Amino acid sequence: MEQQKIKMSQDELYQYLNDHDVKVIRLAELMGKTPAVIISNFRHHANAHGNPRRFSVENCRQLTEALHVIASELRGCVMKFGTEETYTNTHGRTYDPGMIKPINRVGELMNLTQLAERLLGWNKGKRTSVLSDTNSKAYGNVSKSDVLLINIEIASVAGVLDLVEVVPDKEAFDGGSSDAEENNN
Numbered sequence: 001m002e003q004q005k006i007k008m009s010q011d012e013l014y015q016y017l018n019d020h021d022v023k024v025i026r027l028a029e030l031m032g033k034t035p036a037v038i039i040s041n042f043r044h045h046a047n048a049h050g051n052p053r054r055f056s057v058e059n060c061r062q063l064t065e066a067l068h069v070i071a072s073e074l075r076g077c078v079m080k081f082g083t084e085e086t087y088t089n090t091h092g093r094t095y096d097p098g099m100i101k102p103i104n105r106v107g108e109l110m111n112l113t114q115l116a117e118r119l120l121g122w123n124k125g126k127r128t129s130v131l132s133d134t135n136s137k138a139y140g141n142v143s144k145s146d147v148l149l150i151n152i153e154i155a156s157v158a159g160v161l162d163l164v165e166v167v168p169d170k171e172a173f174d175g176g177s178s179d180a181e182e183n184n185n
Contacts, residue, residue: 005165010055013063013166014042020157021111021118022070030066031059060166070109071162074154077106081147085140097140099147100131106150110157119149 008016017024024042028035041059044052055063083098106112112131116122122130129136 003163006160006163007165007167009167009169010042010060010063011169013067013164016160020153021114022157022161023109023111026070026073026109027063027066030069031062054169055166057168060168063166064164067161067164067166071158071160074106074109074158074161077102077109077154078151079103079147081144093141093143095141095143096147097142099142100140103131103142103150106154115150115153119153120146 016022017027024038025035028038031038041053041055044054047053079099079102081096081099083096085098086094086096088094103112106115113124113127116127116131117124126138129138130141131139133139
């Protein structure tokens with residue numbers, strides 16, 4: 001039985017993507033557009049005629065398909081805590097530095113700085129120390145609860161994106177290219 005689609009306008013989708021730290025750059029790649037064109041349409045920047053840019057009916061279809069691909073890619077990022085690198089420190093805390101590579105893969109699809117702050121309470125410095133700075137004492141200090149929280153977010157976002165159908169707004173045109181592209185040619 002097929003699940004019912006969640007119909008979203010481009011504005012609702014943009015808000016959702018921002019709220020859940022999904023990178024627009026991957027969306028642009030999948031649609032064969034530049035990130036600037038996608039952002040410009042989402043933000044309704046004025047075109048050369050002073051009209052707000054928006055996605056065409058065809059671009060809404062492409063956007064929907066791209067979201068489904070991202071959902072699948074996100075599902076592939078679900079992590080399993082407990083690699084051979086797992087250790088318990090002298091304070092009794094268990095960490096798995098083997099999670100750094102999979103977390104960085106999540107970073108290709110979602111903004112890790114914002115995600116770590118929102119979900120894990122990490123500031124930018126801690127994120128850098130744990131995930132990037134190999135000279136830091138905190139490098140690799142990824143706990144099971146950190147992985148669990150990220151996995152829950154990945155599964156949640158993937159589940160929503162898989163069901164989204166982007167519906168064109170009433171001003172959308174039937175052309176195959178976005179308003180932004182037509183005015184840049």
